Structures are given as C-alpha cells and as structure tokens.
Amino acid sequence: MTVPVSAPGGRWRGGATAFAAVLLCAAAGAASAGLHGADLRRGPVPALAREHARVTAEVTVRSDPRPVVPRVRGSRAAPPTIVLNAEVTRVTAPDGTATRVRTPVLLMARTGGQGPSDGAWLRLLPSTVLQVTGRLSPPRGTGDPFAAVLYADTGPPRAVGGPSALHRTAGDLRAGLREATDGLPPDARSLLPGLVVGDTSRIPEDLRRAFEATDLTHLLAVSGSNLTIVLILLIGPAGRASSAERGGLAPRLGVSLRTTALLGGVLTLAFVVVCRPEPSVLRAAACGLITLLAIGTGRRRSLLPALAGAVLLLVLYDPWLARSPGFLLSVLATGALLTIAPRWSAALQARGLPPRLAEAVAAAAAAQAVCAPVVAALAARVSLVAIPCNLLAELAVAPATVLGFAALAAAPLSMPLARLLADGAAVPAGWVASVARTGASLPGAEAAWPDGWRGGLLLAVATGALLLVVRRLPYRRWLAAGCAVMLVVAVVRPVPLVRVVTGWPPPGWVFAMCDVGQGDATALAAGDGTAVVVDAGPDPEPVDRCLRDLGVTRVPLVLLTHFHADHVAGLPGVLRGRSVGQIQTTGLLDPPGQAAFVHRTAAAARVPVVPAALGERRRAGPLDWQVLWPAPATGFVPEGANDASVTLLVRTRSGVTLLLLGDLEPPSQRGLSRAHPALPRVDVLKVAHHGSAHQDPELLRRARPRLALVSVGRDNPYGHPSPRTLDALREAGAAVLRTDRHGAVAVTGSGRDLRAVARHPP
Known part of the structure; x- marks a missing residue:
C-alpha cells in the first residue's frame, strides 16, 4: 500500500505564494490609499479651507442629501442643516482666481427647517451640478474622506447642470415609491421606502432612535438581505443556484445558467443605482457579483472567499471604506452568518430546537455577538433586546421588501397598482416599526457601556468568556429557563x-x-x-x-x-x-x-x-x-x-x-x-x-x-x-x-x- 506524503517543498512554496499575495495586496492597498489621500491635498481648496475663505464653487453632488438632527446649544437649537457629499470641480477664490479642480468636500446647507428651500435641497439627485457660494472650513477629523467643509449660504440650491439619465431614472423610481406610500399609516409611510431602497428622508427621529435602541438600523441601510431577497426571486436559494434543479424564476422561464448570471448582474447593478452606493450596498453587490460570476463560469462557489474578494476589491477601489463603521458592521455580520451561525444552528438543533427556528436564532445571535463590540465602541451602549427584536422583525422583512420592490417597479406603469402593492407592504412594514418601538420602550432595552476601543475590547472579551462558559456548562432546561427569566427581568425592570x-x-x-x-x-x-x-x-x-x-x-x-x-x-x-x-x-x-x-x-x-x-x-x-x-x-x-x-x-x-x-x-x-x-x-x-x-x-x-x-x-x-x-x-x-x-x-x-x-x- 502506498501512502501519499506531501512534499515539504510544496508546502513551502504554497506558504510563500500566500505570503507574496498578502504583500501584494498590502502594497496595492497602500498605493490606493496614497492616491486617494493625494486627492485631498491637491489644488487650492485645502489652503482656502485653512483660511476659512468665502468662495464661489461649482460642485457635483455625489450622494443623497440627508438632514442633520438639530442639537440643543444652551437655550436654542442649532439651525436645521442638510448635508451631502460633493466634489468641487471649479473654485473661485476671494481674489477672483478661478481654478479647475476635482476635490471632494462635505457640503452643508443651513436651512429654516420648514421653508421651501429645504425641499429643494432634499430633492437634489446625485450627479447634479450646483453653483454654491459659501465659506470653506477644514474638516474636523484628520481621517475624514473630504478636503474641506463648504457651508453654503442660506437659500435654495442653484443648479447649473441636471443629473444624469441614470440617476434621474433612479430618482423617478424612488419618487414613485414615495408617492405610492403617501396614503399609508405614518410608520409604514416613513419606513417602507427605507426598507426597500434605503430612503430614510421621511423617518421621524423617535422611530430612528427606536431602531438604534433595538439594533435594527441595518434594515434601514439596505443590507445584503435586501439584495439576497431580490436575487432569490431570480436564481433561488444559493445552494441550488448552479444546479439544473435550481429555483427562482430563471428556470421556469427557460433561462440558461450564463444568461441567469448576466441577468443577476444587471439586477445587482440596478439595485446599487436605485439604493445608492452605500457601504453595505457595495459589500452586498460585490459579493453577489462574484457569486454570479462563479455561476456563469460553472466554477465551484464558496461565499466566504467571495466575501473576502469583495472586501479586498472595494477597499482597493475606495480605501475610505476601511474607516466606515457601516462597512465594518456589514462585513462582520456577513462573516458571522457564513462561519459562526451554521455551527450554532447545528448545536441548537442538537438540543431539540426546530431547524428553521434554530437557524434564525443562530443567525441573529452570531451577528449580534460580532457586531455588539463595534456598536459599544461607537455608541457607548449595549442593546439587551437586539436578538429578540431582530427575530421578530425578520418575519416581516421579506414580504415588506418583495411587495415594496413590486410597488417600486409598478409605480411608473400604474400608480393605482403601485398603491395597492404598497397597501399590502404596509402591514409587514408596520409590524417592523411596532417591534422597534415596543423594544425601545422597555426600561432595560439598553445598557450603558464604556465607549472607545477599550469599551469594544472589554465587550468582546466578556462575550468570548460568556460563550466559553455556556459551551462548558451541561445543557439543562431549568438552567436555560432561569437565564431567560433573568434576562426578561433585566429588560422589563419592574419598578x-x-x-x-x-x-x-x-x-x-x-x-x-x-x-x-x-x-x-x-x-x-x-x-x-x-x-x-x-x-x-x-x-x-x-x-x-x-x-x-x-x-x-x-x-x-x-x-x-x-x-x-x-x-x-x-x-x-x-x-x-x-x-x-x-x-x-x-x-x-x-x-x-x-x-x-x-x-x-x-x-x-x-x-x-x-x-x-x-x-x-x-x-x-x-x-x-x-x-x-x-x-x-x-x-x-x-x-x-x-x-x-x-x-x-x-x-x-x-x-x-x-x-x-x-x-x-x-x-x-x-x-x-x-x-x-x-x-x-x-x-x-x-x-x-x-x-x-x-x-x-x-x-x-x-x-x-x-x-x-x-x-x-x-x-x-x-x-x-x-x-x-x-x-x-x-x-x-x-x-x-x-x-x-x-x-x-x-x-x-x-x-x-x-x-x-x-x-x-x-
């Protein structure tokens, strides 16, 4: 009998190849970061910002406008402000010198809070060109992805160039969804566009805080689950996507694997355009495109390498994503779902939990375990109701998303049909809002926690220690019931x-x-x-x-x-x-x-x-x-x-x-x-x-x-x-x-x- 023995030289060569690949990725990342950093220092804008100079600038809008919650300063609230990412393409200095540039800035427009100029600012679409007069200031942090903050003078925006046809179409679709939801109850009216395309412009501050307290904000960020739901309609579950017995609409329409992958790619790109290239959307789209490429080429797929490849490509394309909390949370949650959740689900099923329930509990617990330290470091709090609230909300996310996307697609063709679909989506959307409000209203919904990296590290260590204890303890129903009762008491906190x-x-x-x-x-x-x-x-x-x-x-x-x-x-x-x-x-x-x-x-x-x-x-x-x-x-x-x-x-x-x-x-x-x-x-x-x-x-x-x-x-x-x-x-x-x-x-x-x-x- 011959026993195969792996050659030491082969192992060395494999390790050297991996090490060289790591060095190559690090060098590419450093080069990309250097090039992007140079954009922030190039041209006259940074120097004008240091002088707090008043300028006239031509800027191109690069994001959706977003209102900033006014903060109280002494006896008065700060004036309402609308913020958007932009790129200065031409700047005229106080001495009249005009320069063509390409410098990213943060554009801030102070408004009256209820006037017509607010609506004009909030209706701006990406790729719109504005002429803005205002004062430049340096960014507050050294790690900000823009060279200056441009405070626009009060008044409506002055557009000198309209948005591109692509963004105009996406804007019309989003506007159609908002119109279709106009007649819904307040919570569903504000929440449904956020669940479907990430349009949070209508969400009131109290509902936003309820989502934060229950760690449901990922539902408003158009996470990968939204794209997953859309792709499942086309290709079916990921495990069957490349087989002849695959699910979804594609095999029922007689569409080949390669054509299915191509259609999925088009659908993914359209999803990014309509939902905007936010960090979580980009991460989900990159993973989806890599998986679709594997389907189209007939290669074996693994979602974990797809996630790693997506992260690498996105960070090389935009190094600032490495500093984005939303991107980090999205990657961590996805990684937990791919690595930790299956093992926890198997353990729960071994203890008698039904498979579907075990999968849902394991997914929510795994995502919370890896994301909670980051949230604690950023917000100095820990949500005690996040897992049950996520489980309850998840029941309604899929129907709300599917019906919402159907209303989005139907709005340009038939507004009555779009309103009918939106009425159907209002029930699950209202359920999600009720879960958030109810969870946030509990006295012990949140617990204060040290902020900063020390607080995050402390929670990570505490979570790891708790998992070790739970793993070593013998499973006893009375012990599990006692822990559940203690958690309920901590959350309800009877007076x-x-x-x-x-x-x-x-x-x-x-x-x-x-x-x-x-x-x-x-x-x-x-x-x-x-x-x-x-x-x-x-x-x-x-x-x-x-x-x-x-x-x-x-x-x-x-x-x-x-x-x-x-x-x-x-x-x-x-x-x-x-x-x-x-x-x-x-x-x-x-x-x-x-x-x-x-x-x-x-x-x-x-x-x-x-x-x-x-x-x-x-x-x-x-x-x-x-x-x-x-x-x-x-x-x-x-x-x-x-x-x-x-x-x-x-x-x-x-x-x-x-x-x-x-x-x-x-x-x-x-x-x-x-x-x-x-x-x-x-x-x-x-x-x-x-x-x-x-x-x-x-x-x-x-x-x-x-x-x-x-x-x-x-x-x-x-x-x-x-x-x-x-x-x-x-x-x-x-x-x-x-x-x-x-x-x-x-x-x-x-x-x-x-x-x-x-x-x-x-």
Whole structure:
C-alpha cells in the first residue's frame, strides 16, 4: 500500500505564494490609499479651507442629501442643516482666481427647517451640478474622506447642470415609491421606502432612535438581505443556484445558467443605482457579483472567499471604506452568518430546537455577538433586546421588501397598482416599526457601556468568556429557563424590584429632578404611576428614561415654563408611550421656532395646548398648585423668554411646599416678590436658570428653602451653577444638590423627615 506524503517543498512554496499575495495586496492597498489621500491635498481648496475663505464653487453632488438632527446649544437649537457629499470641480477664490479642480468636500446647507428651500435641497439627485457660494472650513477629523467643509449660504440650491439619465431614472423610481406610500399609516409611510431602497428622508427621529435602541438600523441601510431577497426571486436559494434543479424564476422561464448570471448582474447593478452606493450596498453587490460570476463560469462557489474578494476589491477601489463603521458592521455580520451561525444552528438543533427556528436564532445571535463590540465602541451602549427584536422583525422583512420592490417597479406603469402593492407592504412594514418601538420602550432595552476601543475590547472579551462558559456548562432546561427569566427581568425592570435593588426611586417621593444635562425636567408625584411634568429638558431620551425609572405612565399635565430648547426639546420623550392629558405653556411665544415645535409635537400626539393664566389654581391627586408668574397686572414687560417663565407654588397633601422658578431673571424675580408680598417660606426651591449668577438675593431670603435643587449639565460652558449663588443659598439655610454631581434627585418625606435622595451620591 502506498501512502501519499506531501512534499515539504510544496508546502513551502504554497506558504510563500500566500505570503507574496498578502504583500501584494498590502502594497496595492497602500498605493490606493496614497492616491486617494493625494486627492485631498491637491489644488487650492485645502489652503482656502485653512483660511476659512468665502468662495464661489461649482460642485457635483455625489450622494443623497440627508438632514442633520438639530442639537440643543444652551437655550436654542442649532439651525436645521442638510448635508451631502460633493466634489468641487471649479473654485473661485476671494481674489477672483478661478481654478479647475476635482476635490471632494462635505457640503452643508443651513436651512429654516420648514421653508421651501429645504425641499429643494432634499430633492437634489446625485450627479447634479450646483453653483454654491459659501465659506470653506477644514474638516474636523484628520481621517475624514473630504478636503474641506463648504457651508453654503442660506437659500435654495442653484443648479447649473441636471443629473444624469441614470440617476434621474433612479430618482423617478424612488419618487414613485414615495408617492405610492403617501396614503399609508405614518410608520409604514416613513419606513417602507427605507426598507426597500434605503430612503430614510421621511423617518421621524423617535422611530430612528427606536431602531438604534433595538439594533435594527441595518434594515434601514439596505443590507445584503435586501439584495439576497431580490436575487432569490431570480436564481433561488444559493445552494441550488448552479444546479439544473435550481429555483427562482430563471428556470421556469427557460433561462440558461450564463444568461441567469448576466441577468443577476444587471439586477445587482440596478439595485446599487436605485439604493445608492452605500457601504453595505457595495459589500452586498460585490459579493453577489462574484457569486454570479462563479455561476456563469460553472466554477465551484464558496461565499466566504467571495466575501473576502469583495472586501479586498472595494477597499482597493475606495480605501475610505476601511474607516466606515457601516462597512465594518456589514462585513462582520456577513462573516458571522457564513462561519459562526451554521455551527450554532447545528448545536441548537442538537438540543431539540426546530431547524428553521434554530437557524434564525443562530443567525441573529452570531451577528449580534460580532457586531455588539463595534456598536459599544461607537455608541457607548449595549442593546439587551437586539436578538429578540431582530427575530421578530425578520418575519416581516421579506414580504415588506418583495411587495415594496413590486410597488417600486409598478409605480411608473400604474400608480393605482403601485398603491395597492404598497397597501399590502404596509402591514409587514408596520409590524417592523411596532417591534422597534415596543423594544425601545422597555426600561432595560439598553445598557450603558464604556465607549472607545477599550469599551469594544472589554465587550468582546466578556462575550468570548460568556460563550466559553455556556459551551462548558451541561445543557439543562431549568438552567436555560432561569437565564431567560433573568434576562426578561433585566429588560422589563419592574419598578418594585428595581426599587429594592437600587433604592431608586425612594418610597413616597413627592418631587424628582431628572438628570437631563444642561436643561430642566422635573416631576411632581400625583398618584400611583402618575406625575405632573414640569419642563422636558433638551433631549427626549434622558427625560423618557427618567420617567420610566420613576414608574410614570400617566401625565395629566405637562407644564413648559418657557420655550427655550433646553426646556422643551425633550417633549417627545415625555409623550412617548404615556397617556398625556394636556400641555400648558407660557403666553410669550419666544423663540417662535421652538414654540412652533411644541405645537407641532402636541398636534401629532393629539394633546391640547393651553396657556397658563396668572393666579390659576389646579389640582391633580395630592397636588395643589398656583401660577404666580408671569403677572401682566404688575406692569412688568418681559424682556425675553426667561422673564416670561411660568412660576408655580406647589403644595402637597403631606404639607410639602415647592417653588418652581423656571429660568426667571432678577427683574422678574423682583416683580414676583412685589406681586406676592405674602409669599411663604418653602421646603423646596427649584433654583432659577440652572443656578446662574443672576439671582435676586431678596427672593432667596424670603423663600428660605430647606432644599435647593439645581438642574445643570456637567462641564457646561456657562459656568453654571455660580459659586455666588450656591453661597447665597447655603447662607439662607438650604441644603444644595445639583444634578451634575448628584445625578437625579428625589424629595421624600415631609416636615422634619423631609430629605433629598440623590441617585448618584458624590
């Protein structure tokens, strides 16, 4: 008998070939990166950006416009901005020198938020040529894939060249899908174009955040699953794609293998054009094209080498993809589905799980295991509901995608037919949105985690250690059931159990100041699960989380003391998942844009808005309060929104008195003292304007609070709270607590037992 022995020289030659291939790929990558980096330094644009020069430029649009969520800066929200990738082809410097260039830039257009110019910017298609006047600035990061940021002057875009025929056709198809979905329910109307072609222009911020909290954002990025669903319609499952018994439409139409591969290639390229060349789309398309090439040539296919080849080709073509989080997550998830998921599926089936369910659970768990460390490094959070939410959403993705693409294709031919198909797709699309909203609304949907590479590495190590433990433990049904129950408890976080474990909220709390950063949001206990909310903070997430932790599910009244963004921008978070009876506001609609935001948000939630009246008295459960300010009868004319803050004197059934001053400035504080000479001493003072130095000492002496609470953000640029104000409060006999050091603060007890409980004691 002859035993074959592999020659050592053959192994050496194989290893040398592989090593040479690695070196060749590294050299090609370095050369490509160098050439792309040179594009960022070539020409006059980088130097003009360093000088922050005003220029007139001719630019070609290279991406879809995308609105940026306005951020709150102090009392106002940053102006709405529309961002798009572009390439400067001609630039005229301040001295009149005009130069032909090819320099990538980030184009930012500040808009009014609701005007016609917003729609004109958002309707721009790739390859459109614009003439833009504005100011250049250097990019914020050294690794940004553009040479400068061009801030366009306010106003509608000025197009000097239309989009190409290809992009115009793709734009018409996308517009047809949007028109077909116009009559759908709000969630389906906004979500379906995102599921089908990645058009997220209609998705509201609260739904976007729900997708982020549940790690479902890959559904909005047009991941490889979308292309897979489309290709399966043509060629059937990947395992049978090259056999004579292959599935899909191609064999039923008598199409040969090579023609099938060619049609699949055309379909893939059309998919990229319509859905735009986003990182996940490019990765999926490259893998699909390599697989189709193998089908057409009759060669043996393996999806893992196809993935590796696709990544290599794409990074050589565009080295900036190597720094793209979306591209990295797409590659990691696909790799996990090809390598880890099959083994986990087999293990689950060996433990008695049905094959289909085992495959779905293994796929979701594998993708989450490899992607979670990257998400944690970028977003400083870990989703505890990602796997069940992905499993539930996946049930509806395929029908929504198929019917959505059918509506997309039918729209140019018959809009009634497209609307009928969109109506069918609305049911699964609405299901996906409901899964995201329900998962995100759970108290323990997300857990905070250290950010940066250390946080990502820590989660990767923790995940690996957990998998080792699970693998070594003998399988026991009671153990698996116990782990599932623990996870459910961690996600649902029943208030009584959380109170026992964490001590928060303290039993019998009467007033709570939420930790919302540089802003105000407070709650007055009005019964079991009920609270009157005064102000909403600068962001929806912190106030929503605070009210969930307090167990508040019903809000008979939301009082917004004035319309500054750090008091009203978080209103959607108060309305999220709660029964709200009424919103009350000050009568001064300043700033007008933020006042309009409050009325739009209330109208969308069908909650009435009413002004607060001087001297008005109201009750809610154990609460009794009176509106003390603004007081037009005194002749005082507010100079701004702060001076028009609604001020409340609150009494509880247990005898606790609270004075909530909003952001009153010293002139209005003195007016308050004159208007109410019999103002009593109070137990709790919500210090005005985040503890700024602008306080009236006489009012502080008259109020003589036992507890003074300051809502203030950490490391804020305003110097709040002022040491002078803190000293004055302490001299008046008050114990001072501040959210930047103590976290959320709750007041409990009454009389001699009155005390403040800090969630995070210093």
